Amino acid sequence: MHAALAGPLLAALLATTRARPQPPDGGQCRPPGSQRDLNSFLWTIRRHPPAYLFGTIHVPYTRVWDFIPDNSKAAFQASARVYFELDLTDPYTVSALASCQLLPPGENLQDVLPQELYWRLKRHLDYVKLMMPSWMTPAQRGKGLYADYLFNAIAGNWERKRPVWVMLMVNSLTETDVRSRGVPVLDLYLAQQAEKMKKSTGAVERVEEQCHPLNGLNFSQVLFALNQTLLQHESVRAGSLQAPYTTEDLIKHYNCGDLNAVIFNHDTSQTIVLLLFFYFAAKSDPIPQPKKLPNFINTTLPPHEQVTAQEIDSYFRQELIYKRNERMGKRVMALLQENEDKICFFAFGAGHFLGNNTVIDVLRQAGLEVDHTPAGQAIDSPPARSSAPPPEETSASPAPATPAAAIPEAPSVTPTATPEEEDPALSPHLLLPDSLSQLEEFGRQKKWHKRQNKHQRPRQFNDLWVRIEDRV
Template identity: 65%
Template sequence: TLLCFSPLQQSELNSFLWTIKRDPPSYFFGTIHVPYTRVWDFIPENSKKAFQHSHIVYFELDLTDPYTISALTSCQLLPQGENLQDVLPRDIYRRLKRHLEYVKLMMPSWMTPDQRGKGLYADYLFNAIAGNWERKRPVWVMLMVNSLTEVDIKSRGVPVLDLYLAQEAERLRKQTGAVEKVEEQCHPLNGLNFSQVPNFINATLPPHERITAQEIDTYFRQELIYKRNERMGRRVKDLLEEYPDKSFFFAFGAGHFMGNNTVIDVLRREGYEVEHTPSGQPIN
């Protein structure tokens, strides 16, 4: 609903900016993993100013670093010699294969004229996203399938918000960095054993109280996010102490600032004053 109307003024915009009170101030900014063009007009001016004025920009991962991308790719693969066929139930594997054949067939009709003009022809795009799927771990194939929709394909080629900010930071010659290593983000996900999840639901709950997969997903995410928040918070604290005269802009997924045990809570426990910065409030 947020994107259905054009906001009349800054004060109506949702703010995902927090100020870490010190001199100079530093900032937390909650990003979202969607094409930046979908949300850019709804980001308050003071958030953009905080980004422009900061000396150093930090992300979860350094998405502009080729090593990061190759490490992510290899982390998603099954152990040597294993194929998806070996680890998935036969009927699920067949459905998946059929679904991917359908997507490949539909891809040309999903692409925009602009994409075709840029030479992003369908086969190339399909292979870029889904190539090598039979070597990937189930959790990554699941994430891949979720992003193989017409809407997602149409916005291919537009960087997601966090990548856009990383590219802007480079363009503005800002110092950049990351608070996590690929392994720290990837291994917890690889540790999720999806084959056990349905058993866990069926075994422990009477039929009238079946928990949806969504809630289980949330439970796991909390498990993963809490641990990561602790680690990210500690690294933020170390950076602030190491560079007391620099203004940092920490752009992390918005989920790290929501709910309990957030990165903000970690910093506050360490004695830092962190306050939410509503849209319309000027940046010092």
């Protein structure tokens, strides 16, 4: 999803290029003995009834579930309405995200890329296809997920995609990301559980608002970013470069890192690197300070490329952080006003709530009282009416059965135009590191159900909004 993040992307890619196999302990850290010692990404909006903001991470939920405090889970269970960045259960979301990535009709990637860059890209994808069988896990094979299918699902129509999306695709075709396919990311897992628990769900962002900023980068910036991305992966393959920041590091910071260790004072190119890594590899934005950042972004790039990296940084700060924070905050306020008597739970990437100019800042500036809720602190809400079942691959106490209860009317997110039917075998899969291919599959499962529900009222949104990423 980045465009032209050349310098920045370099590291972003590096970060996910060749991560180590997933350890069983949540990113090299073990659950603390006390709830109070856990990281908390929960904030409470003080009102009656309360509302909650929860920071997610776009990695397989089994990697982080045991590290999420009980009070965060209780807030989710107690909520009547749950909102995400995008409606993960709406088939239109899947279709629109896929369409957004495509070149205009009649154009192919070979027509728009310089010949040398195109053939480097093709060689790298051939390498990935060759290596993918060795990257797959026995568990994936046991579920019927095989390398050829997975490669085609992720990269089957790569020649029809815009260069910026191809760059993101390449970034997700790493050993660690491939090994994680088949398990829902945390956001999707919560959406699935909300559906099972008969909660009303919705979104604060439209597909176009996430897609257009990426497609808005100029062509020279996109080429710069794609070239740097390939250089990064080629160097890792050759053994001359090691990924400095991996998905494992991201998980570790989320599970047991320092909430206050967020990047604020790095130079432009370093900042954008991390920004992009979190936006695309985890979509949690601002990231805890890593011990060491890749020098090569600052020392290897010639001055004119440094300028390009800074321009990209500025563009993404404005379009993917500041504008989206403002719009997201306004939409959260509108939804709170529409649901004054309901407990609302907003689950967005953790970066939306960290740093400066965040969604929390927007809400506070509007007069709302928003407080961080530490792990171990009781939440100010009625007893939970239902509980999300624990993940299959983690140790958690059995969840109580969901009692019958009045189900709030679900807001509709169906657009006026109905997307065309897609052939499940041919539909373009999203290539984001947050496993949107799973989102697609989930969307298809819900397609018939959504079309049969004729009693949903249209959801109301104020203004425009965009997605966030903490100020890095």
